[in-house]
Every structure is written in C-alpha cells, then in structure tokens.
Amino acid sequence: xxxxxxxxxxxxxxxxxxxxxxxxxxxxxxxxxxxxxxxxxxxxxxxxxxxxxxxxxxxxxxxxxxxxxxxxxxxxxxxxxxxxxxxxxxxxxxxxxxxxxxxxxxxxxxxxxxxxxxxxxxxxxxxxxxxxxxxxxxxxxxxxxxxxxxxxxxxxxxxxxxxxxxxxxxxxxxxxxxxxxxxxxxxxxxxxxxxxxxxxxxxxxxxxxxxxxxxxxxxxxxxxxxxxxxxxxxxxxxxxxxxxxxxxxxxxxxxxxxxxxxxxxxxxxxxxxxxxxxxxxxxxxxxxxxxxxxxxxxxxxxxxxxxxxxxxxxxxxxxxxxxxxxxxxxxxxxxxxxxxxxxxxxxxxxxxxxxxxxxxxxxxxxxxxxxxxxxxxxxxxxxxxxxxxxxxxxxxxxxxxxxxxxxxxxxxxxxxxxxxxxxxxxxxxxxxxxxxxxxxxxxxxxxxxxxxxxxxxxxxxxxxxxxxxxxxxxxxxxxxxxxxxxxxxxxxxxxxxxxxxxxxxxxxxxxxxxxxxxxxxxxxxxxxxxxxxxxxxxxxxxxxxxxxxxxxxxxxxxxxxxxxxxxxxxxxxxxxxxxxxxxxxxxxxxxxxxxxxxxxxxxxxxxxxxxxxxxxxxxxxxxxxxxxxxxxxxxxxxxxxxxxxxxxxxxxxxxxxxxxxxxxxxxxxxxxxxxxxxxxxxxxxxxxxxxxxxxxxxxxxxxxxxxxxxxxxxxxxxxxxxxxxxxxxxxxxxxxxxxxxxxxxxxxxxxxxxx
Ligand code: ZN
Ligand code: ZN
Ligand code: FE
Numbered sequence: 001x002x003x004x005x006x007x008x009x010x011x012x013x014x015x016x017x018x019x020x021x022x023x024x025x026x027x028x029x030x031x032x033x034x035x036x037x038x039x040x041x042x043x044x045x046x047x048x049x050x051x052x053x054x055x056x057x058x059x060x061x062x063x064x065x066x067x068x069x070x071x072x073x074x075x076x077x078x079x080x081x082x083x084x085x086x087x088x089x090x091x092x093x094x095x096x097x098x099x100x101x102x103x104x105x106x107x108x109x110x111x112x113x114x115x116x117x118x119x120x121x122x123x124x125x126x127x128x129x130x131x132x133x134x135x136x137x138x139x140x141x142x143x144x145x146x147x148x149x150x151x152x153x154x155x156x157x158x159x160x161x162x163x164x165x166x167x168x169x170x171x172x173x174x175x176x177x178x179x180x181x182x183x184x185x186x187x188x189x190x191x192x193x194x195x196x197x198x199x200x201x202x203x204x205x206x207x208x209x210x211x212x213x214x215x216x217x218x219x220x221x222x223x224x225x226x227x228x229x230x231x232x233x234x235x236x237x238x239x240x241x242x243x244x245x246x247x248x249x250x251x252x253x254x255x256x257x258x259x260x261x262x263x264x265x266x267x268x269x270x271x272x273x274x275x276x277x278x279x280x281x282x283x284x285x286x287x288x289x290x291x292x293x294x295x296x297x298x299x300x301x302x303x304x305x306x307x308x309x310x311x312x313x314x315x316x317x318x319x320x321x322x323x324x325x326x327x328x329x330x331x332x333x334x335x336x337x338x339x340x341x342x343x344x345x346x347x348x349x350x351x352x353x354x355x356x357x358x359x360x361x362x363x364x365x366x367x368x369x370x371x372x373x374x375x376x377x378x379x380x381x382x383x384x385x386x387x388x389x390x391x392x393x394x395x396x397x398x399x400x401x402x403x404x405x406x407x408x409x410x411x412x413x414x415x416x417x418x419x420x421x422x423x424x425x426x427x428x429x430x431x432x433x434x435x436x437x438x439x440x441x442x443x444x445x446x447x448x449x450x451x452x453x454x455x456x457x458x459x460x461x462x463x464x465x466x467x468x469x470x471x472x473x474x475x476x477x478x479x480x481x482x483x484x485x486x487x488x489x490x491x492x493x494x495x496x497x498x499x500x501x502x503x504x505x506x507x508x509x510x511x512x513x514x515x516x517x518x519x520x521x522x523x524x525x526x527x528x529x530x531x532x533x534x535x536x537x538x539x540x541x542x543x544x545x546x547x548x549x550x551x552x553x554x555x556x557x558x559x560x561x562x563x564x565x566x567x568x569x570x571x572x573x574x575x576x577x578x579x580x581x582x583x584x585x586x587x588x589x590x591x592x593x594x595x596x597x598x599x600x601x602x603x604x605x606x607x608x609x610x611x612x613x614x615x616x617x618x619x620x621x622x623x624x625x626x627x628x629x630x631x632x633x634x635x636x637x638x639x640x641x642x643x644x645x646x647x648x649x650x651x652x653x654x655x656x657x658x659x660x661x662x663x664x665x666x667x668x669x670x671x672x673x674x675x676x677x678x679x680x681x682x683x684x685x686x687x688x689x690x691x692x693x694x695x696x697x698x699x700x701x702x703x704x705x706x707x708x709x710x711x712x713x714x715x716x717x718x719x720x721x722x723x724x725x726x727x728x729x730x731x732x733x734x735x736x737x738x739x740x741x742x743x744x745x746x747x748x749x750x751x752x753x754x755x
Contacts (some may be wrong), residue, residue: 001046001047001048002046002047002048002049002052002076003032003044003045003046003076003077003078003079003543004044004045004046004052004074004075004076004077005042005043005044005074005075005077005136006042006043006044006045006056006059006072006073006074006200007040007041007042007043007071007072007073008040008041008042008043008059008069008071008072008100009039009041009069009070009071009098009099009272010067010068010069010070010071010101011042011066011067011068011101011380011388012041012067012068012069012098012137013036013038013041013098013099013100013101013142013143013144013146013444014100014101014135014144014175015064015066015067015101015130015131015349016064016067016074016114016130016131016174017041017063017064017067017683018034018035018036018041018068018087018173019087019130019167019172019173019273020058020062020064020067020086021034021041021043021357021490022034022085022086022167022172023167024055024058024059024062024360025043025045025055026085026116026146026167026442027084027568028047028050028051028054028055028058029043029047029051029600030046030047030051030055030081030085030454030490031045031046031083031084031085032044032045032046032048032082032085033085033086033087033088034083034085034086034087034088034450035087035088035089035090035091035093036090036091036098036142036143036144036145037090037098038091038092038093038097038098038142039093039094039097039117040098043059043238044077044082045085045359046082051714052074052615054471056072056074059072059175059218060072060535064131065131065276066101066104066276066390068099068388069248069586070099079571082201083584086147086193087173089171090143090145090295091143092142092143092574094194096418097142097446097447097448098142098143098144099388099417100135100136100139100142100144100387100750101135101136101144101386102135102277102383102386102387102388103133103134103135103136103137103221103364103383103384103387104131104132104133104134104276104384105132105275105276105277105306105308105309106128106305106307106308106309106310106313106584107129107131107132107276107472109129109131109170110127110128110129110132110310111310111313112650113127113248113636114127114313114314115317116128116312116551119200120159120728121177121179121180123199123202123314123379124180124183124184125199125202125310125311125314125356126176126178126181126185126310126356126358127185127310128174128176128185128303128310128723129170129171129174130170130171130173130174130712131170131179132276133174133176134149134176134220134358136364136386136387136693137220137221137360137361137362137363137364137383138150138151138176138358138359138360138361138544139361139362139446140152140361141445141446141471142446144163144175145175146175146176148592149175149361150358150359150360151175151176151177151178151358153181153598154182154183154184154358154447156177156178156182157179157181157182159179159181160178160181160182162467169423175531175643176569176607184356184357184358185197185198185356185357185401186198186199186201186202186311186354186355186356187201187354187355187357188200188201188204188212188275188351188354188468189351189353189354189355190351190352190596191351191352194288198213199314201354201510201622202311202314202315202354203218204352204354205315205352206315206319207401208233208351208352209226209227209228209315209368210228210418211229212227212228212233212234212237213227213350213351213352214226214227214234214238214241214340214349214350214351214352215227215351215352215354215444216238216328216336216343216346216349216350216352216353216354216696217315217325217328217353217354218311218339218353218354218355218356218360219308219309219311219312219600220308220309220360220364220383220537221335221337221360221362221364221365221366221382221422222327222328222335222336222337222360222363222364222365223328223335223337223342223346223353223355223362224325224326224327224328225238225242225324225325225326225327225328225346225349225350226315226324226326226406227323227324228321228323229249229251229291229292229295229321229322229323229324230247230290230291230292230321230492231292232292232293232294232323234292234324235249235250235292235294235295235324235677236292236294236720238324238349239294240324240332241348241349241350242330242349242670243330243331244618245297245329245339246297246298246618246619246622247618247619248295248296248297248299248301248302249296249303249307249324249325249326249408249623250280250303250304250324250325250326250366250368251291251295251302251303251304251305251322251323251325252304252305252307252312252316252322252323252324252325252421253304253305253306253316253322253351253669254306254307254316254317254319254322255306256270256274256306258322259273259283259304259306260284260285261289261290261292262283262285262290262291262302262304262322263283263285263286263289263302263304264283264286265283266371266436268371268373268374268720269281269283269371269557270529272369272371272376273304273305273306274306275368276384277368277383277384277385278305278306278307278308278383278384279305279366279368279369279383279385280303280305280366280367280368281303281304281305281369281371281378282301282302282303282368282369282370283301283303283304283368284301284302285299285300285301285302285304285393285421289302290321291322292490292557295324295618299625300629301465301629303368304322305325305366308384311354311356314461316509316737319489319627319749323441323648324505325366325641327366328342328345328346328349328350329345329346329366329425330376332350332421332425332426332428332429332432333345333425333429333431333432334363334425334431334432335363335364335365335425336423336500337360337363337555337688338360339355339359340501342355342399342680351632355470355741356429356632360361360441362422363422363435363439364382364383364386364422365379365380365382365383365422365423366380366383367381367382367384367423367556368380369384370710371710371713372710372711372713372714372717375713375717375729375731376731377707377708377710377713377729377730377731377734377735378730378731378732378733378734378735378738379421379438379708379736380407380422380423380533380734380738381409381420381423381732381733381734381735382422383422385422385732386420386421386422387419387421387422387443389417389419389420389604390417390418390419390420390491390492390732390733390742391416391417391418392395392413392414392415392417392418392745392746392749393415393494394415394418394497395413395414395415395418395451395749395750395751396412396415396749396750396751397410397415397426397451397452397748397749398412398413398415398452398453398749399411399413399418399451399453399454399455399744399745399748399749400412400414400440400444400449400451400453400455400468400473400474400745401454401455401456401479401740401741401742401743401744401745401748402436402455402456402457402464402467402468402741402744403424403457403464403737403738403740403741403751404427404457404459404462404464404481404737404740404741405426405427405428405457405459405463405464405737406426406427406620406736406737407423407425407426407734407736407737407738408424408425408426408427408432408436408464408737408738409422409423409424409738409739409740410423410424410436410439410440410451410464410740410741411744411745412440412443412444412447412451412745413449413745413749414447415450415749417447417530418491418742418745418746419447419743420733420739420742421439421440421741422439423621423738424436424439427462427463427464428463433463433739434728436464436467437467442446448691451473453472453474453476453477453748454468454471454473454474454475454477455468455476455477455478455479455616455741455744455745455747455748456469456476456477456478456479456509456744457478457479457481457484457510457511457740457744458467458478458479458480458481458513458603459481459511460508460511462511465478465573475558477744477747477748477751479743479744479747479748480510480511480512480530481505481510481511481512481518481740482503482505482507482510482512482518482519482521482523483503483505483523483530483743484547484744484747485505485507485510485703485704485739485740485743486501486503486505486530486703486733486743487525487527487742487743487744487746488521488617488703488730488733488739488740488742488743488746489503489701489702489703489728489729489730489743490525490526490527490701490743490746491742491743491745491746492727492728492730492731492732492733492742495699495728497526497527497528497746497750498525498526498527498528498750499541499699500524500525500526500530501524501525501526501620501697501699501700501728502522502524502533502687502688502691502692502695502697502698502699502700502701502725503521503522503523503524503530503699503700503701503703503751504520504521504526504684504687504688504702504703505518505519505520505523505703505704506519506520506600506601506702506703506704506705506706506707507519507522507599507600507601507704507705507706507736507737508548508601508602508620508621508705508706509545509553509597509599509601511531512598516531516538516595516596516597516598516707517541517544517595517596517597517598517599518535518546518597518598519536519597519598519599519600519601519602519704519706520535520536520598520600520650521534521598522535522601522687524691524695524697525701527746527747527749527750528751528752529560529751532648533648533687533690534645534648534649534650534687534690535598535649535650536598536599536600536649536650536651536652537561537595537649537650537651537652537653538596538597538598539557539558539561539596539598539602540557540560540561540594540595540596540597541554541557541594541595541596541599542557542584542587542588542594542596543587543593543594544593544594544595545595546619548602548605549579549616549617549618550615550616550617551572551605551606551608551609551614551615551616551623552571552575552576552609552615552616553572553576553584554602554605554606554609555571555572555605555606555609555610556572556573556576556581556584556588557588557606558603558606558610558652558656559572559610559656559660560585560588561653562652562653562656562657563653564653564656564657564660566585570610570617570660570663571609571610571611571612572610573669574616575589575609575615575616587681597619597687598705600635600704601621601624601653601704601705601706603622604624604627604706604709605623605624606656607626607656607659607672607673607676608623608624608626608629609733610656610659610660610663611627611630611659611663611672611673612669612671613626613627613630613669613673614626620705621705621708624706624709625709627673627676627677628709628710628712629678630669630670630673631670631673631674631711632670632672632674632679632711633670633674634668634669634670634671634672634673634674634675635670635671635674635740636667636671636672636674636675636678637674637675637678638671638672638675638676638679639677639678640658640677641654641655641658641659641675641677641678641679641682642654642655642658642679642744643655643679643686645686645687645690650683650687655676655679659672659675659676662675676710677709677712677715678715678717680712680715680716681715681716681718681719682719684700684702684716684719684721685716685720685723686718688700688720688723689723690724692725696723698724698726699725699726699728700720700725700726700727700728700729701728701729701731702716702728702735703729703735703739703743704735704736705724705735705736705737707730707735708734708735708736712729713729713735717729736737
C-alpha cells in the first residue's frame with residue numbers, strides 16, 4: 001500500500017474535476033480525499049503502486065471536457081490511509097491563485113431536463129450541472145465554491161442539497177445549482193405596468209417580442225436588447241433607439257438546423273457554433289432567409305449564435321423567428337449588467353425588461369469569431385473564452401498592460417501566465433473607463449498580481465495610456481502600437497521572446513515613433529525591440545482621423561499622392577461636389593491640417609471607394625469589409641497590380657494607376673477587388689523574401705486589424721507557406737486592437753534593460 005499526494009493545476013475548478021476524481025478513485029477502489037485550494041486540486045490517495053499509476057494516467061486521459069490540465073505533480077507521502085474516498089472542504093492560502101473557468105453554455109443533458117415535463121426542473125430557467133453554467137461571471141472570490149459566487153444568497157433546498165452531496169449524481173458538487181424551490185427567480189416589467197415573476201415572465205417576454213417590442217434580457221454577462229429579427233419595424237426601432245444605422249446586429253437561432261436556414265454553415269463553423277463557448281459566428285447569409293435586411297444592411301455576413309442559457313431555450317422553444325440579440329448598451333458604452341442601472345441605461349432603449357435575482361459579478365459581452373477555412377479568427381474575445389490564460393513562461397516581470405483605445409482589453413501577467421481581459425469597449429467614454437478600472441481591480445485581486453511595471457501604448461493621448469501614467473501603480477513602459485501587435489502573436493505561439501520574426505502589422509491607425517500615423521508596417525521584431533524594415537509610403541490624410549469616416553476623401557488623398565487626376569467618372573470624385581473637391585485639393589496642396597499616414601487599413605478604404613463600393617462609413621472597417629466581400633466572387637489575381645518598393649518605402653501608386661485603368665476598361669468591381677487582395681498578398685511575400693535574404697529569418701507573423709480579413713489572411717498564409725515560411729497569426733486574441741494588451745505585456749515582461 002502506497003500513499004501519494006497528487007497536485008493538479010490548470011483550469012480544474014468549476015469544471016467537475018473533484019467529482020470526476022471521486023468517481024475514478026472509487027472505481028479503482030482507492031481511498032483518500034480530494035479538495036480545492038486556491039491554486040490547485042489536491043488529491044491524497046492510497047492503493048497499490050499499480051493502481052496509483054493507473055489512476056494518475058486516467059486522471060489526465062479522461063479529465064472532464066472543460067478541464068485544462070497544466071501540470072500534475074505526484075509525490076509519496078507518509079501517513080495512514082483513509083478508509084473511504086471523500087471530497088473535503090476547500091482551503092485558501094493567501095497569495096495563491098487558481099485558473100478560473102469561463103462560462104459554459106447549458107449542456108444537452110440539462111436542456112433535455114429543461115424540456116421534459118416529468119423532470120423536477122422542467123422549465124427551470126437556471127438549470128445547470130457540473131458540466132455547464134455560469135462560472136467567471138458569478139465568481140466573487142476564490143476558490144470556486146458556492147459562498148464565493150453570486151449564488152451565495154440562495155440556500156439549497158433539501159432535494160438540491162441531496163444531489164449536491166450524492167457522488168453518483170451529475171450535480172455532485174456543482175456549485176450554482178438550484179431548482180424551482182430554491183433557485184433564482186425571473187421577473188418581467190414593462191414600463192409602469194405591474195411586474196410578472198416566475199415562468200409567466202417568459203410568456204410576457206414572448207408576447208412583447210411577438211408584438212414587435214424591444215426587450216432587455218439579462219443573460220450571463222450582461223443584458224441583451226432583443227427583438228424579432230424578422231420584423232423590419234422591430235429591428236428599425238432598435239436601430240433608431242441605439243443610434244446605430246448600419247453596424248450589424250447578432251441573431252440568435254433556436255438550433256443549428258434553424259441556423260442553417262439563415263446562413264451557409266460548414267463543418268468547422270458548426271463546431272464553433274455548438275462549442276461550449278457559444279460565440280457569435282460570422283457566417284455567409286442565405287438569400288431570402290426571412291431575416292430583416294435591417295439586421296445587417298448591405299452585409300453578406302450574418303452573426304449567429306445559438307442559445308447558451310436556459311432562458312434562451314425557453315424563449316426560443318417553439319419559436320420560428322430568430323431574435324436579434326445585441327449587447328445591452330447605449331452607443332459607445334460598456335454592456336449594462338446591473339439591475340440597479342438597467343432602468344436608467346436601457347429604459348430608453350427598451351419596452352420591457354426580463355431579469356432575475358442572481359447578480360452578475362463580472363460583465364462579459366458575447367464573443368465574436370470568424371473562420372478562415374478551419375482557422376478561428378477571434379474578432380471580439382469575451383464570454384466563453386475569457387479568462388483562459390496564455391502561458392507566459394520565463395517572464396522577468398509581472399505586468400499590467402492597459403491595451404489600446406478602441407476595442408480595449410487589458411492584460412495582467414505573472415511569471416508564468418497572462419490573463420487577457422474580456423472585451424471592454426472604446427475608451428473615450430467615461431463609463432467605459434470606469435468599467436475598465438473596476439475590471440483591472442478584479443483581475444489584480446483574483447490573480448493576486450502586484451505589477452512590477454505598467455505597459456501602455458506610446459500614443460500621447462490614448463485614454464488607457466493616460467490612465468496608466470496617472471494611476472501610479474508602477475513605472476510605465478511605453479510600447480509602440482505595431483510592435484505590440486506583432487508581440488501578441490509571438491505570445492500566443494509562445495515563441496522565443498528574443499528570436500526576431502518578420503512581423504507584418506497592417507491596421508488602421510497606430511502611433512508611430514516619428515509621430516505619424518502608422519499602419520502598413522514590416523517590423524523585424526522580438527520582445528526586446530524592433531526595427532522598421534519597410535512601410536507604405538506616407539500619404540497625407542486630410543483632417544487626420546476625421547477622414548476615416550469618409551473613404552472617398554482617403555481615396556482622393558491617395559490619388560493625389562499618386563499623381564492621378566481627379567476626373568469624372570472616378571467614383572470618389574463623383575462622391576463629393578465641386579466645392580468640396582476644390583477645398584480638399586487646396587488642403588492637400590498646402591498640407592494644412594493633414595496628418596501623414598502609412599496605414600494599410602486606409603489603403604483598403606481608398607480602394608473600396610475607388611471602385612465605388614462605399615464612400616462613407618458608420619463603423620470601423622466597413623469599407624474594407626465591402627471590398628473583401630466583393631473580392632470573393634472575383635476571378636482576377638491582378639498580376640499587373642504591382643507595388644513599387646524603394647528601400648523601406650512601399651508605394652501603392654502603380655497599383656492605383658492600374659486599378660483606374662481597369663475601371664476605365666470596364667473591369668468588374670469583383671475582379672479588381674480580388675486582384676487587389678492578391679496583390680497585397682504578393683507584396684507580403686516579396687517583403688518577407690527581402691527580410692529572409694537580409695536577416696536570415698523565416699518566421700512570419702501577421703497581425704493588426706486588416707488581418708481580420710479572412711480572404712487576405714488565407715491568401716497570405718497560403719502564399720507564404722508555399723514559399724517555405726512559417727506563418728503565424730492569431731487564434732486566441734483578436735488581430736485588432738483587442739489583442740494589443742497581450743503584446744504589450746509580453747514585451748514589458750521579457751525585455752531586458754531598465755524597467
Ligand atoms: Zn448541464
Ligand atoms: Zn432546490
Ligand atoms: Fe492596431
């Protein structure tokens with residue numbers, strides 16, 4: 001008889017690990033105990049050496065589906081063997097941390113019971129078990145036990161407690177369980193009318209939705225604004241109230257089969273839709289799918305997600321029409337998640353509210369992803385993915401990285417892990433900044449991080465950077481924007497921080513070392529520094545950032561720089577009147593109120609306008625998205641579109657001249673758009689080959705918002721891999737500025753020298 005202590009780290013709490021250990025030990029007729037402390041699951045187990053080895057093997061091989069084991073350490077201990085196997089009380093040691101599970105969509109077993117009239121939890125809106133349910137968003141402190149969650153106020157009834165204590169039950173030690181007798185309760189209010197509570201709240205909500213109303217619905221990480229996705233009136237009403245003219249809304253479909261009626265879905269996409277993270281997946285919409293054209297105006301993609309909490313299943317059961325489910329917030333603000341705020345913040349946007357009395361501790365939006373083939377491209381990383389950490393082995397410092405300005409996330413890192421926060425939002429809003437501050441505090445305490453340095457974007461006026469300078473938490477390290485983009489990919493792939501890569505950072509806007517707006521950058525970069533190997537030629541952007549909303553102005557600026565006449569019927573010329581054109585020309589000639597930019601995002605905008613796709617935008621990257629979609633049906637590889645390269649400078653003028661000539665010759669927009677994408681991919685290969693020749697490097701990293709373009713990412717990966725490069729891009733954090741914080745942390749954690 002041997003006694004061993006086994007310690008397991010990773011995401012092993014809140015995922016059914018202790019019940020699993022219990023069942024395994026019992027099956028193998030081992031005795032001992034299992035428990036959580038704040039950093040790990042610990043097991044003390046007694047048996048023959050052979051059975052202990054079998055136990056240790058199956059511990060990893062058969063771990064619960066949601067567990068992510070990082071390490072298993074076994075050591076023999078002296079001591080009397082217990083006569084039974086049991087689950088013991090959690091212990092908390094100060095300063096230690098465990099990994100917190102993300103929220104998990106309600107599982108099929110629970111949905112089965114939810115819809116089974118014979119089950120005692122039939123239609124219980126908070127049904128959950130060891131394998132599913134809320135986690136991250138209800139945790140108030142660690143270790144993960146019911147008193148440390150927002151379920152602490154709900155005392156289990158005898159029936160639930162019996163399940164919780166029964167090792168053979170699938171709710172054994174499932175922390176958030178409840179039932180009709182003891183669980184949270186729904187309530188529905190519509191304006192001043194009397195509230196309905198319990199299951200009748202579901203019926204009222206369905207009635208309101210059927211009547212074309214907008215209902216604020218509390219979910220896992222905050223409120224949604226929901227309405228009938230097939231009703232132009234309802235969707236139009238929601239758009240008016242949200243002051244959101246074009247930006248697509250996500251839709252929730254009842255089931256995968258139902259989603260297939262709305263969009264084309266391949267196997268990889270189906271797997272992600274059904275995954276326990278249940279993100280919004282951007283899919284190619286089917287024609288005449290019954291969804292209002294106002295859901296995603298002029299957009300060939302539709303963002304679809306499947307139900308992930310029991311309330312969604314109850315609302316959608318038996319319902320043919322999908323629902324718009326968009327984040328419950330006013331334009332620019334973070335998601336509303338507190339009941340004491342919902343009246344003030346969402347009252348003006350909604351006709352009714354469906355809520356419940358289980359508080360949300362941590363706000364968390366829906367995640368959004370796209371697929372490029374089988375490759376997952378995160379667009380917005382939040383519910384279901386946060387707070388899974390990235391391994392950060394060998395880090396020299398603990399860091400708080402505050403991220404960028406738009407699509408902000410932050411990151412805290414220890415010497416072995418980095419935790420990127422969920423999507424927070426655009427920082428120009430005081431409410432967003434407050435949400436950011438609150439979450440920074442939560443992450444620091446949850447992971448017991450007292451940072452050695454604070455990393456921030458080098459931009460002089462990003463709100464995040466100013467916050468870092470003001471906060472006085474630790475010395476501030478400024479990180480160049482595009483360097484951070486490249487480093488984020490290096491961190492994801494756990495590359496050697498000191499081995500340089502060939503980094504392509506293509507995005508809209510980032511502060512450059514020379515004070516200009518960068519965004520079409522080739523950086524030879526490691527965590528320890530970088531140099532700018534090449535970049536797009538600077539083009540004057542009239543009015544600076546204001547031009548971003550008007551791709552026609554960007555197009556005209558590019559034509560001006562390329563020496564191409566502004567003649568009708570060139571579409572961007574037609575988009576402005578004579579006076580505007582004259583003013584713009586004078587502005588460019590004199591360089592008044594113009595900011596030089598090397599942005600690749602702006603070049604995509606310019607081409608989108610040049611071919612007549614879009615001259616004005618109401619959300620970021622709208623024109624570039626149009627160009628990508630147009631390219632999908634094009635056949636041209638644009639062999640005659642050739643950027644000229646002179647030293648560090650990459651000049652798009654020859655490409656623009658060829659496009660103008662093709663337009664005049666009657667080439668299709670699809671072919672020009674396709675040709676342009678291919679031309680950019682060939683440019684990437686040429687520049688990568690140059691860097692390989694001069695630096696002997698062969699690892700290429702692609703980052704920056706432009707690489708949310710699935711077509712461009714696929715083309716670049718294909719063409720580079722065919723040429724012998726190792727090509728790496730994002731699959732954990734977004735290529736857009738939502739990934740910056742991870743890169744900032746990686747640089748600040750590893751770099752040598754002071755701070
Ligand atoms: Zn379940
Ligand atoms: Zn109960
Ligand atoms: Fe960026």
